[in-house]
Amino acid sequence: MVNATAGTLLMLLVSNLLLSEKVASMPMNVSEAGRSEVSLKDLFDNATILSENITKLSTDMRMEFFYNNFSSRIFSKTLSSLHKKMRLNDVFDKCHTLPIKTPETKAEIRETSFEDFLNMTFRTLRAWEDPLKHLVTELSAMPGVPDVILSQAKAIEAQHKILLEYIMKIVSKVNPALQEKEDSLVWSDLDLLQAADEESRLFALYVFSYCLRVDLQIVEFCIYMLRCLHMHGKICYIESAPSF
Numbered sequence: 050m051v052n053a054t055a056g057t058l059l060m061l062l063v064s065n066l067l068l069s070e071k072v073a074s075m076p077m078n079v080s081e082a083g084r085s086e087v088s089l090k091d092l093f094d095n096a097t098i099l100s101e102n103i104t105k106l107s108t109d110m111r112m113e114f115f116y117n118n119f120s121s122r123i124f125s126k127t128l129s130s131l132h133k134k135m136r137l138n139d140v141f142d143k144c145h146t147l148p149i150k151t152p153e154t155k156a157e158i159r160e161t162s163f164e165d166f167l168n169m170t171f172r173t174l175r176a177w178e179d180p181l182k183h184l185v186t187e188l189s190a191m192p193g194v195p196d197v198i199l200s201q202a203k204a205i206e207a208q209h210k211i212l213l214e215y216i217m218k219i220v221s222k223v224n225p226a227l228q229e230k231e232d233s234l235v236w237s238d239l240d241l242l243q244a245a246d247e248e249s250r251l252f253a254l255y256v257f258s259y260c261l262r263v264d265l266q267i268v269e270f271c272i273y274m275l276r277c278l279h280m281h282g283k284i285c286y287i288e289s290a291p292s293f
């Protein structure tokens with residue numbers, strides 16, 4: 050994954066908004082949307098709403114870190130020093146989900162199957178299970194944490210849990226084999242989050258909130274594609290690709 054990913058996905062999200070309007074006006078294939086598929090569609094509907102919600106929450110939380118006096122000084126300092134050194138990738142490369150390969154170009158998206166999208170979504174969400182638990186625990190123990198940030202973290206953890214449950218239900222319906230392999234993705238920033246000095250702790254929060262937001266945007270896009278592919282088939286590949 051390179052630095053262009055976040056921007057690429059934002060473009061995709063925009064073009065997908067256009068697509069969903071188009072697709073909504075197309076007649077549904079009744080035989081494909083028959084009885085047996087109803088609950089899978091419901092699961093995708095709920096997962097879509099939840100993933101949009103949780104992405105927004107993670108954006109709000111990162112904004113709050115930037116504006117709140119609790120963290121604003123270190124967050125601004127970190128951002129400007131990264132810009133000065135042109136080292137934005139340094140933060141991206143710290144994300145523990147980096148080994149999960151995600152499509153970055155039009156062509157790569159077309160080569161990404163329904164199962165691949167599901168695999169990515171499942172692995173990414175599962176990789177955040179422990180870190181989010183630790184985030185809430187550590188924030189609760191950290192001096193001076195504002196209520197607004199703590200409650201955002203708690204809401205993200207709670208909604209992530211529900212979203213992961215939806216995805217697990219989908220996985221067990223569609224391809225239980227995806228569940229089998231244990232993942233080796235390790236989040237190793239707990240020490241930094243527990244550090245005695247404030248600057249290290251806030252830097253850990255900087256990286257955490259950055260990676261979380263990027264990953265949730267990716268998950269939102271994957272869930273969008275999954276739902277579209279399930280409902281409408283291969284047309285999703287033609288329309289969803291950004292034109293660059």
Ligand SMILES: *[C@@H]1O[C@H](CO)[C@@H](O)[C@H](O)[C@H]1NC(C)=O
Pocket residue numbers: 078079080081
């Ligand atoms: C509807 O689904 C059936 C069975 O999957 C398929 O044969 C048919 O071509 C589809 N119709 C449209 C309009 O997509």
Ligand SMILES: *[C@@H]1O[C@H](CO)[C@@H](O)[C@H](O)[C@H]1NC(C)=O
Pocket residue numbers: 088091092095
């Ligand atoms: C989707 O969410 C609604 C509202 O929370 C809930 O009533 C429904 O049972 C959910 N559907 C599935 C398939 O989990």
Ligand SMILES: *[C@@H]1O[C@H](CO)[C@@H](O)[C@H](O)[C@H]1NC(C)=O
Pocket residue numbers: 098099102106204208
């Ligand atoms: C979306 O997030 C807000 C804020 O936490 C919450 O109140 C709301 O219930 C969430 N919606 C869903 C569908 O989970």
Ligand SMILES: *[C@@H]1O[C@H](CO)[C@@H](O)[C@H](O)[C@H]1NC(C)=O
Pocket residue numbers: 118119
């Ligand atoms: C902002 O935080 C600093 C410590 O980081 C503290 O000294 C200062 O009093 C705070 N200002 C306000 C307005 O809370």
Ligand SMILES: *[C@@H]1O[C@H](CO)[C@@H](O)[C@H](O)[C@H]1NC(C)=O
Pocket residue numbers: 164168226227230
């Ligand atoms: C899911 O992705 C992982 C990592 O890319 C891969 O090792 C695994 O085989 C995939 N699972 C399936 C069932 O495709």
